[in-house]
Amino acid sequence: MNNKGYILFIGLWIATVLFIFLTILTTKVFIQRRQVDYSYHREKAFALAESGVDAGLATLNQISPSSPFTLSGSIEGMGTFTVEVVNSTTEATITSTGIVNRGSTQIRRTVRVQAIDLAALIFDAAVIGVTGVKVSGTGYIDGDVVVGSGGETPDPDKVSGEIRELDIPMELPKVPPPSGPFDFEDDKLTEDDSPISSGGTYRFGSMQISSNKVLEITATDAPVIIYIDGNVNINGEVRIASGSTVTLYVSGNTSIAGQGIVNESGDPSKFVLYGYSKCDFTSENINFYGAVYAPEISIKVTGGLIQGCLVGNTVSVGGGGEVRYDPRVKNIHIPDVPKFVFAPGSWEEIKNF
Numbered sequence: 309m310n311n312k313g314y315i316l317f318i319g320l321w322i323a324t325v326l327f328i329f330l331t332i333l334t335t336k337v338f339i340q341r342r343q344v345d346y347s348y349h350r351e352k353a354f355a356l357a358e359s360g361v362d363a364g365l366a367t368l369n370q371i372s373p374s375s376p377f378t379l380s381g382s383i384e385g386m387g388t389f390t391v392e393v394v395n396s397t398t399e400a401t402i403t404s405t406g407i408v409n410r411g412s413t414q415i416r417r418t419v420r421v422q423a424i425d426l427a428a429l430i431f432d433a434a435v436i437g438v439t440g441v442k443v444s445g446t447g448y449i450d451g452d453v454v455v456g457s458g459g460e461t462p463d464p465d466k467v468s469g470e471i472r473e474l475d476i477p478m479e480l481p482k483v484p485p486p487s488g489p490f491d492f493e494d495d496k497l498t499e500d501d502s503p504i505s506s507g508g509t510y511r512f513g514s515m516q517i518s519s520n521k522v523l524e525i526t527a528t529d530a531p532v533i534i535y536i537d538g539n540v541n542i543n544g545e546v547r548i549a550s551g552s553t554v555t556l557y558v559s560g561n562t563s564i565a566g567q568g569i570v571n572e573s574g575d576p577s578k579f580v581l582y583g584y585s586k587c588d589f590t591s592e593n594i595n596f597y598g599a600v601y602a603p604e605i606s607i608k609v610t611g612g613l614i615q616g617c618l619v620g621n622t623v624s625v626g627g628g629g630e631v632r633y634d635p636r637v638k639n640i641h642i643p644d645v646p647k648f649v650f651a652p653g654s655w656e657e658i659k660n661f
Contacts, residue, residue, distance in 0.1 A: 309327070334392035343495055349408045352386050353417040354657075356406025360389035361421055364402040368395065368423060369646045398425040398638070400648060403658075422654035425647060426537065427640050430480065431599060434469065434633035436619040438478045439605050443467065447609070447625035451633025454478075460622075480603040480619065481645045483582050485554075485557040486511070486535045497536065500521045507532050512658065514538035517546060519566055525552050536560070553578045555643075562587040568612065576616030577639040583607075589629065599637045 376395060382388040387408040394401045405418040412413055435441050436450025440460030440493035441453050452469035454579070455461050456478030461471050491508035494501075499521035504510070507530025515536045517523050521544035525532055528551040545567035549553050552573075562583055571579045578596045581587070583602030594612025600619065607620035609629035617637045625631055 325327070327539055342616055348657060349410045349415045351414045352416065353406040353408045354419075356383060356387050356389045356408065357404045357417050357419045358406075360391040360404030360406065361402050363417060364391045364393045364400075364404060365646075365648060365650065367424055367656045368393065368400055368402075368648045369503065385590070386519045386556060386661075395423075399423065413470070419655065419657050421656070422596045422651040423648040424651045426481070426649050427636070427642055427647075427651065428638045429651070430601070430619060430642070431617045431640060433472075433621050433635040434617060434631050435625070436478075436480075436617070437623045438480065440622050442622070442624045442626075444462065444624070444626040448626050448630045449625060450630060462625075466625075478603075480641070482604070483601065483642060484644055485537075485582070485584070486533060486557060490541045497523070497534070504532060506530075509533040509535070511535045511537060514560070515540040517544040517566070519543040519547070522547055525549065528541075533557075540564075542566060542568060548579055555579075555607060557584075558587075559584045560581070561585045563590065564588065564594060564596070565590045568596050569598065570595065571597035575636055576634045577636045581621075581641055587620070597634075599640055601642070615628075 312467065315396045329457040360381065363379060367379060369375065376393060378390065378392050378399050379440045380388065387406060389404055389406050391404045400423040401420065402423055403418065403420045404518055405416055408415045429499055430436065433454045434449050434660045436454045437459055439453055439461050442460055443449060443462040443466040447466060449462065449467045451520045453462060453467050453471045455473045459473065461473055464471060486509055493511045495513045497512040497515040499517055502522060503524040503526045505526045507527040510533065524547045526549040531553040533555045533559040537559050540558050540562045542564045543566045546569045548569065550573040558581065568589070569579065574597055577621065579598030581598065581600045581606055583600060583655050586605050587600060587602055587607045589609045589612055596614045597616060599617045600607060602620050606622045609625045609631060610627035611629050616634050618631055
């Protein structure tokens with residue numbers, strides 16, 4: 309009898325232990341499932357908030373609003389988002405909240421990011437070198453210098469402003485050349501084509517301006533866009549009249565000597581050169597008012613004054629060359645790329661509940 313009672317006691321004890329274990333296990337599984345479910349809905353709310361940020365940036369670039377605005381949207385099977393955008397002509401703050409219904413409660417996550425005008429971001433220094441900037445001889449940079457991570461930086465004594473080396477590699481957008489249709493096409497652009505008095509889009513196989521010769525661009529009715537599908541050699545002068553706006557695309561090498569490109573307005577935002585091969589400024593007499601955007605190639609300055617901004621893969625300033633920053637280059641609109649982009653390092657989550 310005692311043995312039977314002992315066995316019964318052991319059986320009851322084991323059953324009790326198993327019951328407690330199963331209760332704890334069931335409770336733990338239930339709590340974990342709730343936590344997984346909660347985390348899942350939180351991630352959905354976060355994804356919705358980020359979708360709202362993207363929608364806000366897309367709206368900024370599509371309609372270019374001049375005052376603050378709000379918008380909302382939804383993603384089927386996920387939830388909704390609300391967005392508030394406070395903006396100016398050069399920057400914006402985008403605040404987005406993702407909302408997910410979880411039973412009788414709502415899960416919300418809010419993120420905030422800054423967007424800035426791409427031209428203001430790029431044309432924010434006298435010289436920008438993706439992989440390096442070098443100044444030698446009596447060369448000088450009057451303004452700031454920006455270099456990508458690990459790139460060569462110039463001697464501070466040869467730069468009047470700040471030298472900024474980024475913590476990350478510099479990635480700049482590619483600007484494609486015009487693809488047509490063109491208002492006028494020919495094999496070569498020379499001083500014999502002077503003056504260019506009508507705005508429009510022009511395409512030439514090459515460009516050659518002879519020594520002591522002048523190509524005048526006088527169009528004021530519309531911007532002049534010139535695509536050179538080859539090399540450019542300027543040994544004389546290209547004279548851009550006050551009131552004219554000129555954009556020059558060059559697929560081949562660019563060599564600018566002689567008097568160079570004379571921008572009579574003195575406003576560097578009125579002339580932009582987009583380069584796809586090497587670009588050299590080689591004359592002491594050059595007075596160049598404009599911007600060069602060529603993030604994949606080398607730019608070399610060995611003489612003259614460049615007033616505006618140079619953007620290249622590598623930029624070398626030597627001889628008696630000088631690059632002087634002019635903040636009016638921030639007024640340049642880079643074609644075929646968004647006006648606003650996310651400012652690096654500006655993303656932050658401000659609410660999570």
